[in-house]
Amino acid sequence: MIPATITPMDKDYRVDYDQLADYIRWLTKFDVGGLAVNVDTGEGPHLYPEERTGILRTLSSIVKGKVPIIAGLHARNTEEAVKLGLDAKETGADGLLVFPHPAFSGESAVDIIYNYHLEISEKVDMPLILFQLQPTLGGVEFSPETLLKLVEIKNVIAIKEASFDARKFVNVIRILSNAPKRITVLTGNDNIIYESMILGAEGGLLGFGTIATDKQVEMFRLVAQHRFKEAREIWEEILPLEEAIFSPPVRNYRARLKESLVMMGIIKTPYVRPPLQPISEEERKMLRKILKSLNML
Secondary structure: OEEEOOOOEOOOOOEOHHHHHHHHHHHOOOOOOOEEEOOOOOOHHHOOHHHHHHHHHHHHHHHOOOOOEEEEEOOOOHHHHHHHHHHHHHHOOOEEEEOOOHHHOOOOOHHHHHHHHHHHHHHHOOOEEEEEEOHHHOOOOOOHHHHHHHHOOOOEEEEEEEOOOHHHHHHHHHHHHOOOOOOEEEEOOHHHHHHHHHHOOOEEEEOHHHOOHHHHHHHHHHHHOOOHHHHHHHHHHHHHHHHHHOOOOHHHHHHHHHHHHHHOOOOOOOOOOOOOOOOOHHHHHHHHHHHHHOOOO
């Protein structure tokens, strides 16, 4: 289970590196399979390049050699993607989660999507994770033809499937089962984490993984041991928290995660960078009630 990390910020909406270091030390107390940074949960698309580098440098100083570091890669064009990928590699990343580009949208985009990933693979030369993301969060869903072409790329080792749709998730599993090269399927579907594992996911790269982390690590372990009933009990226990954090509008899940982590005493400030907005007092009360019911406060 790979948590997608949040990015603590101060009241001026600047990255708070001291809070970040404390938060990462807390998160790595659990038996996680890696950390994903500068991704959607960490407001990666809203960060400046120098901030992404600073965040990676902070993580690398704490966890390098202990757990893999996956860096989110989002760029304005292919040339920049290569540059940022090389910067991430030099700063301590062990792999890249390649975010969808706006040019991927629309019909007949197979060659655009393939060539973007191919150039990153050839010029950066490090493990790549594909990213199928629901359009609500600015993503795209890959066609069967696109998926099968992407799998041919040497450095593609996995896919994060985050359509938040069980049928689409299963379709990806089926398509990849016929691919000439096997890659790892990581669920990014925070709404069906347990179900994704039953349906064929081999792990998860999850925003929800940054909270109730110990419970989710245990759930993944139980599934791996085929102890499905016990794993389902954990999922059903924490599901009210997941449903609250990822309720509509989904974009507010980062603010809800930060508010929850502040209540738990893990971070000090809940600020999200505009245009993201803070949540209401009513939502804070709801989150506090759920966290109390789970004995997380």
